[in-house]
Amino acid sequence: MDALANIALGFSVAFTPANLAYCLLGCLVGTLIGVLPGIGPVATIAILLPQTFSLAPESALIMLAGIYYGAQYGGSTTAILANMPGETSSVVTCLDGHKMARKGEAGLALAVVALGSFFAGTVANLVVALAGPPLSALAYSFGQAEYFALMTLGLVAAVVLASGDLVKAIGMAMIGVVLGLVGTDVNTGAQRFTFGLFELADGIGFLVIAMGVFGLGEIVANLEQGADREVFAKAPRGLLPPWRKLKRAVPSVLRGTVLGSLLGILPGGGAVLASFASYMLEKRIAKGPERFGHGAIEGVAAPESANNAAAQTSFIPLLTLGIPPNAVMALMVGALTIHNIQPGPGVMAANPALFWGMIASMWIGNLMLLILNLPLVGLWVRLIAIPYRLIFPAILVFCAIGVYSVSLSTTDIVLTAAFGLIGYFGRKLECEGAPLLLGFVLGPMMEESLRRAMVLSGGDATVLVTRPISAILLLLALGLLAATILPTVNTKRRGIFAE
Amino acid sequence: MIRSLFTTLVALAVCAGIMPAHAQTYPTKPVTLVVPFPSGGVTDILGRLVAERLSGALGQKVVVENRAGAGGNVGMIAAANVPADGYTLFLGTMGTNAINASLYRDLPIKPAEAFAPLAMVATLPNVLVVNPRTHDIRTAAELIAAAKKASRPLTYGSFGNGSSAHISGALLAVGGGVSLNHVPFRGSGPAMTSLIGGEIDLMFDSMPTALPQVKGGAVRALAVTSANRSSIMPDVPTMQEAGFKGYDLSVWFGVFARSGTPKPILDRLATEIQKIVAQPDVQARMRSLGADPFIVPTADMPAFIAREAQRWAKVVADNRISLD
Numbered sequence: 001m002d003a004l005a006n007i008a009l010g011f012s013v014a015f016t017p018a019n020l021a022y023c024l025l026g027c028l029v030g031t032l033i034g035v036l037p038g039i040g041p042v043a044t045i046a047i048l049l050p051q052t053f054s055l056a057p058e059s060a061l062i063m064l065a066g067i068y069y070g071a072q073y074g075g076s077t078t079a080i081l082a083n084m085p086g087e088t089s090s091v092v093t094c095l096d097g098h099k100m101a102r103k104g105e106a107g108l109a110l111a112v113v114a115l116g117s118f119f120a121g122t123v124a125n126l127v128v129a130l131a132g133p134p135l136s137a138l139a140y141s142f143g144q145a146e147y148f149a150l151m152t153l154g155l156v157a158a159v160v161l162a163s164g165d166l167v168k169a170i171g172m173a174m175i176g177v178v179l180g181l182v183g184t185d186v187n188t189g190a191q192r193f194t195f196g197l198f199e200l201a202d203g204i205g206f207l208v209i210a211m212g213v214f215g216l217g218e219i220v221a222n223l224e225q226g227a228d229r230e231v232f233a234k235a236p237r238g239l240l241p242p243w244r245k246l247k248r249a250v251p252s253v254l255r256g257t258v259l260g261s262l263l264g265i266l267p268g269g270g271a272v273l274a275s276f277a278s279y280m281l282e283k284r285i286a287k288g289p290e291r292f293g294h295g296a297i298e299g300v301a302a303p304e305s306a307n308n309a310a311a312q313t314s315f316i317p318l319l320t321l322g323i324p325p326n327a328v329m330a331l332m333v334g335a336l337t338i339h340n341i342q343p344g345p346g347v348m349a350a351n352p353a354l355f356w357g358m359i360a361s362m363w364i365g366n367l368m369l370l371i372l373n374l375p376l377v378g379l380w381v382r383l384i385a386i387p388y389r390l391i392f393p394a395i396l397v398f399c400a401i402g403v404y405s406v407s408l409s410t411t412d413i414v415l416t417a418a419f420g421l422i423g424y425f426g427r428k429l430e431c432e433g434a435p436l437l438l439g440f441v442l443g444p445m446m447e448e449s450l451r452r453a454m455v456l457s458g459g460d461a462t463v464l465v466t467r468p469i470s471a472i473l474l475l476l477a478l479g480l481l482a483a484t485i486l487p488t489v490n491t492k493r494r495g496i497f498a499e
Numbered sequence: 500m501i502r503s504l505f506t507t508l509v510a511l512a513v514c515a516g517i518m519p520a521h522a523q524t525y526p527t528k529p530v531t532l533v534v535p536f537p538s539g540g541v542t543d544i545l546g547r548l549v550a551e552r553l554s555g556a557l558g559q560k561v562v563v564e565n566r567a568g569a570g571g572n573v574g575m576i577a578a579a580n581v582p583a584d585g586y587t588l589f590l591g592t593m594g595t596n597a598i599n600a601s602l603y604r605d606l607p608i609k610p611a612e613a614f615a616p617l618a619m620v621a622t623l624p625n626v627l628v629v630n631p632r633t634h635d636i637r638t639a640a641e642l643i644a645a646a647k648k649a650s651r652p653l654t655y656g657s658f659g660n661g662s663s664a665h666i667s668g669a670l671l672a673v674g675g676g677v678s679l680n681h682v683p684f685r686g687s688g689p690a691m692t693s694l695i696g697g698e699i700d701l702m703f704d705s706m707p708t709a710l711p712q713v714k715g716g717a718v719r720a721l722a723v724t725s726a727n728r729s730s731i732m733p734d735v736p737t738m739q740e741a742g743f744k745g746y747d748l749s750v751w752f753g754v755f756a757r758s759g760t761p762k763p764i765l766d767r768l769a770t771e772i773q774k775i776v777a778q779p780d781v782q783a784r785m786r787s788l789g790a791d792p793f794i795v796p797t798a799d800m801p802a803f804i805a806r807e808a809q810r811w812a813k814v815v816a817d818n819r820i821s822l823d
Contacts, residue, residue: 046538049539050547053547139692139696140692140695140696140697142696143693143696143698144698184569184822186683186684187660187683188660189602189659189661189821189822190822191822198568198569198572198573198576199569199573201568201569201572201573202567202568317692330686331539333539334538334539334540334543334544335539337539337707407566407568408564408565408566448685452683452684455681455682456654456699
């Protein structure tokens with residue numbers, strides 16, 4: 001009954017005209033910046049944060065949260081239509097989403113994303129409302145050893161989910177890890193591969209690599225085969241997807257939601273891991289896994305549901321513990337502090353209107369996004385019918401603006417161009433960008449947690465296998481690796497015996 | 500000869516004509532305040548507080564520009580490479596203006612030479628916290644006793660190499676005559692999670708992030724690092740009271756202009772910012788963040804900063820903390 005009263009309080013806060021308006025505004029802005037390649041929620045929230053000084057704290061948070069999950073929706077649109085991940089979590093969506101668009105199923109992909117995200121958002125929202133506080137304890141049961149094991153599993157997954165050659169995937173993941181190591185080594189303070197540039201002291205930005213390898217690489221490759229591209233653009237079929245097509249995505253949405261809700265709570269790479277993990281799970285259990293990477297609907301539905309669920313549940317550590325699990329949440333802490341609210345274990349008791357109002361608004365926001373996005377699907381699909389020669393300069397400009405807006409650094413724009421070349425040559429050599437990006441994100445986290453685990457254990461490596469969660473995760477990684485490598489080895493051996 | 504004398508006179512006359520006019524009309528366009536850390540953090544919030552009030556006092560908008568990176572170096576270098584006209588100000592910290600020069604050997608500028616100090620804004624002590632569920636310790640002395648008894652060195656978390664939390668821990672180890680293992684994290688949040696999760700034994704956290712966890716009972720505050728008790732946690736003793744002689748660390752924040760900026764402009768800015776820091780509502784706002792207002796006469800700032808730089812250079816060298 002308590003929960004019901006709380007939810008009622010939340011809706012009474014969220015349903016005031018002003019807060020509804022801020023929620024809508026946040027969702028609109030979020031969708032827009034999500035759709036625009038390069039401009040992400042971190043930069044947007046950072047820029048808008050000072051403007052929220054004068055708002056009531058509830059309104060400010062409702063709007064900023066709207067931007068965050070609105071961007072998750074919008075980001076998938078660009079990933080599907082232009083093969084450009086605006087956010088780490090939409091990297092996987094590119095894999096099958098863009099292939100679907102190329103097959104003329106852009107409308108179906110977009111509809112699945114909107115419906116799946118709404119469902120996942122609703123469920124995750126209930127999770128936050130009903131089970132937030134007990135779940136937050138999960139974050140504490142994850143020590144350095146567990147993080148290391150989780151990141152290892154993620155990296156193995158990065159290699160396994162690549163659709164092409166295994167060796168090339170491993171190579172790309174390794175390059176990603178090395179790129180991730182650029183910058184100040186957190187453990188010793190040593191500067192690695194910075195060439196004396198202070199711009200590199202905090203590492204290469206994710207956007208720089210994502211925009212370069214995926215965005216610019218894609219553009220160059222498209223320009224090369226201009227004629228083909230026009231054909232693909234003229235064939236947007238299936239604007240209103242029939243139920244028999246959508247039905248295929250339902251189990252994937254369910255699995256993605258569960259996985260996303262759980263992983264979103266973890267500090268660090270929660271949402272990223274959620275989308276990758278759910279993609280991998282789908283590929284493992286699907287009938288005909290060879291369809292993945294060539295436009296499988298499950299490969300869009302599951303990760304998109306997972307990242308939306310994770311985006312919602314990542315508020316749990318912030319709201320219940322006062323500890324921000326990612327960069328956007330760190331900005332939310334700033335927003336709270338500006339309004340004289342100490343985020344922390346006490347925030348729920350001290351500001352129930354804020355806490356529950358925000359949770360209610362997140363559900364309303366998800367509903368708004370669904371209403372906004374379903375009719376927009378038609379519009380977005382028509383967007384790709386615009387001749388490519390007109391649209392690519394716009395994409396380039398937005399990429400540059402987006403990359404520059406993160407830290408006002410021209411070095412970043414130059415670096416993006418350089419990674420564009422790498423992305424282009426990678427494409428020519430049939431080396432996928434996804435393992436590289438995942439290696440880039442997970443590699444440094446894996447290294448840091450391993451080294452911290454070693455300092456904490458006094459150099460005793462057995463902690464990695466004696467702690468149960470860590471041991472299970474490492475076993476999973478090992479199993480996955482074996483399952484992927486063995487068939488290849490078997491084929492080779494059969495080949496040898498045949499001779 | 501006469502010609503050159505004439506030129507000089509003209510030049511002087513022009514200067515004399517321009518200089519007062521400069522100070523009278525300054526500012527004629529918006530002023531930028533470079534904040535060397537991302538938005539949402541304490542430095543940013545302090546910067547925006549000053550910028551908002553300064554806009555009112557100068558009659559021109561003061562715009563905050565966040566240039567984060569490399570422990571504040573990116574923003575500091577950007578603010579040092581501007582014309583010395585008073586249109587770009589810098590929110591410097593103990594880290595950027597007194598420690599980084601000893602941490603980063605490649606720093607292309609000397610902060611003491613590149614900047615003219617205008618006013619101090621606030622200080623922020625660190626708080627020594629432990630997890631009461633893993634260590635039933637109530638004072639810093641008990642902590643040292645526990646560290647001496649432990650079979651393995653206790654571990655302390657920090658938000659990065661060379662951060663104030665790292666230096667605070669190094670000072671504790673030296674002062675207590677024990678060895679402690681440093682475990683750096685990316686930011687205060689993950690370190691706090693690790694402490695509450697029972698992984699690390701202790702940490703020196705920044706006041707604003709420590710406050711809610713102390714209030715909520717997740718961690719116990721043993722001492723503050725400043726020489727005087729903090730008005731935000733008046734019940735918590737200082738490290739000096741706890742028996743650590745000479746222990747005094749407070750992260751300070753001040754506003755700087757490029758050196759070489761015309762004196763009238765410097766004076767105007769210094770006066771205005773000093774006035775802002777003295778306003779009761781500004782001070783109340785700082786306290787609500789966990790910071791204490793810090794008023795130092797502009798003339799005393801260079802000596803104060805030089806003393807700080809010297810102290811930290813020694814600590815950094817003695818503990819072999821490096822960032823290159």
